[in-house]
Amino acid sequence: MSERNHYHIAIIGGGILGCSIAYLLSYNLRPGTRILLVEQETSAGFHASSRNTGKVHAPFLYDPSKRKLFAKSASIGFEMLAQYCHSRHLPFINDGVLEVATSENGIAHLDRYIEWGYSNGLSQHELRYLDKQQVAALEPNVRCTGAIHCTKDASVNYGEITRSLLVDAQNLGCEVMFETKVLSLVSAEHSYFDHGFEGLHQDSIQQQHPKFQLKLLRKRTFSETTSPADVRPGSLPDINVQTNVTHSPADCQRLSLVDLSADYLINVAGGAALNLAHGMGLAKGYAALHFRGEYWVAPSSFRDLTRMSVYSVPRYPEYPFLDPHWVVRIDGSREVGPNAVLVSGPFAYNWNQNMRLILPKILQSIRDTGRVGLFSLFTDKKFVTLTLHEFRSSLSKRVMINRARRFLPALDPSQFTKRGTSGIRSSLVNPDGKFVSDIFIVGNEDSVHMLNYNSPGATGALPVAALIVDRIVKQDRFRPLARSYSGEKVGSARDLGPVSKWDIHHIGDLLLERTGH
Incomplete structure (x- = not known):
């Protein structure tokens, strides 16, 4: 396999977490470290990252004893998202939220949420209980027994944020393949094959020095400039709609097989991540x-x-x-x-x-x-x-x-x-x-697989990405860029955004502070 098709790190999945990882990795590793992000759709953030409520959640709904990483990442992520949106002139509206109880039984839940919120870092000015008269004064059309008013809750466009993060990563050297599906993944110990592609010829893949050999299915007419408004889920023929289909000869003529290798794999493929992990022999009971x-x-x-x-x-x-x-x-x-x-x-x-x-x-x-x-x-x-x-x-x-x-x-x-x-x-x-109530990550020294990452995942994407990148950087195998966190990357005159001020080691330590990891 040619050196051109070899990457140091391959990221599978172009959602907000994958793009956050690409951004932070590209900044924190030395120039020359080859990073590839593979996304099956025509743009980043095509699925859950763009199809959500668009809320930056305050961490009062998350029990710090059961949803520790979600709670902590939401707390840290709120500020990081605000900084990023400000630096990129993306809308970030701190508009607040009401959490209402419609019966007396719900009041006990509200009391519990307030306790969780304070434990997760919210102040009494940011989170307070309202009786129904106070609610009526604040929102006259709302009917409830009682409510929590949280002023630290914001609205954003996560799709725009995701695409902006990937642009920043590309400007730092990350390579991207859109409209590309992982067809097979082979490591020294395990292999994964997408059995939805029996109609395509698969050559055997011999394990060589790189840790992972990947065979990718790529649409030949792919474009990196397609607007998300011009496409729809399933635009790549039969790839992301069903997993038990056989491609017609006409479909196969529009697709090409790409072989590449990677030393490290980051599996953040969202709802498809578990299948990849199972292929690697991980999380078999889940x-x-x-x-x-x-x-x-x-x-x-x-x-x-x-x-x-x-x-x-x-x-x-x-x-x-x-x-x-x-x-x-x-x-x-x-x-x-x-x-x-x-x-x-x-x-x-x-x-x-x-x-x-x-x-x-x-x-x-x-x-x-x-x-x-x-x-x-x-x-x-x-x-x-x-x-x-x-x-x-x-x-x-x-x-x-x-x-x-x-x-x-x-x-x-x-x-x-x-x-x-x-x-x-x-x-x-x-x-x-x-x-599973909390973030669930499995892996080894050569890979990491994010298997449970739902709400408030978008809110906490940047600090969780920092945690993952910090673990990779600490391995010292991909030449981390030695510097303080007060300046831009050496040799770059471009505005890199707040990444130049984010200390991934400190953020990673903060995330794990209460978890006992």
């Missing part, structure tokens, strides 16, 4: 479930209903089913959502296709992998009941909007006529059939 969050866009007549977003206390916090919120977006629009509809995969946006595939996918996963935990979860009556209820909210606009009417009674389902942009989050299930 399974992933995928939930599509759907939204309804509020008509302009409801634009002034509230000034800030309104969330309600989840009735079943042990499951990934949050009641729909009233979301105030960065552009001033309002939406109701998301629900959490169980879907067949990380790219299952098509409703009809999902209904056809969901049950076979679940049964196949249980049967082929022997995952006792997944079987245990689907024999949990409460989980099954909640899953069916979420399907109802997907089928019925009225059911969906009425869930938000519990705290915003002025909403009229008949006036909602436009669906918002849905997004899919992936949740990891452990061998006992329980959802």
Whole structure:
């Protein structure tokens, strides 16, 4: 294999975490370190990083004893995102949020959230309890028993942030392949093959000196300048919609195979990350479930209903089913959502296709992998009941909007006529059939795999990236750039943004301070 096709580090996944890692890696390693980011879509941040509420979350919802890394990363990430957006002239609106209880039972949850918020670094000025009279004075159209008002909660466009991070990484030397899918991945001990590509000839790959050999499937007509507005999920033929398809000869003519090698692998492929990890022999007892969050866009007549977003206390916090919120977006629009509809995969946006595939996918996963935990979860009556209820909210606009009417009674389902942009989050299930509550990373000295990274993942992407990059830099195998954190990278006259002031070692230490890692 030619030196041209060899990279020191390969990053799989161009979401906000992958692009944050690329940005920090490219800055903290010496020029000449070859870093490649592989993304299957036509742009960065195509899926969950652009398909979310757009909120920079304050860490009051995260139990510091169970969601330690999520809580700490959200706390640190808020300030880092604000700095980055300011440096890149991206909108960052600190608009606050209300978390409401609609019954007396919810008040105890609010008390607990306040305790968590203070433990996670919020001040009494940033987080306070309001009774229903105080809520009415702040937001007259909200009805509740009590609420938390958090002033440290912001709105952004995570898609724009993700694409900006990648541009910065490229300007620092990171290489990018868009419209490129990992077809196979072979290490000295293990191998991964995407079995959705039986129609393509696969040559055997011999393990040589590099730790990883990758075979990539790349669209020949790929463009690095395609606007996200011009494309849609699934634009790469049959690659990111289904995993059990055979490509036609016409499709194969539009695709090419690329062989490359890498010394270090960073797997941040979102909902597809677990399959790669399994291929490497990691996290074998774990399974992933995928939930599509759907939204309804509020008509302009409801634009002034509230000034800030309104969330309600989840009735079943042990499951990934949050009641729909009233979301105030960065552009001033309002939406109701998301629900959490169980879907067949990380790219299952098509409703009809999902209904056809969901049950076979679940049964196949249980049967082929022997995952006792997944079987245990689907024999949990409460989980099954909640899953069916979420399907109802997907089928019925009225059911969906009425869930938000519990705290915003002025909403009229008949006036909602436009669906918002849905997004899919992936949740990891452990061998006992329980959802993993915190960030979950596995790996070894040659690779790192992010397997559980949902909300507030976008908020905490920069500090989590700093933690991962710090671990790589500490290995001293990729020639870290020795310098203080008060100046720009040697030889660069370009504005690098706040990365020149971020001490990844200190950020990594802060993240792990309370976790006992």
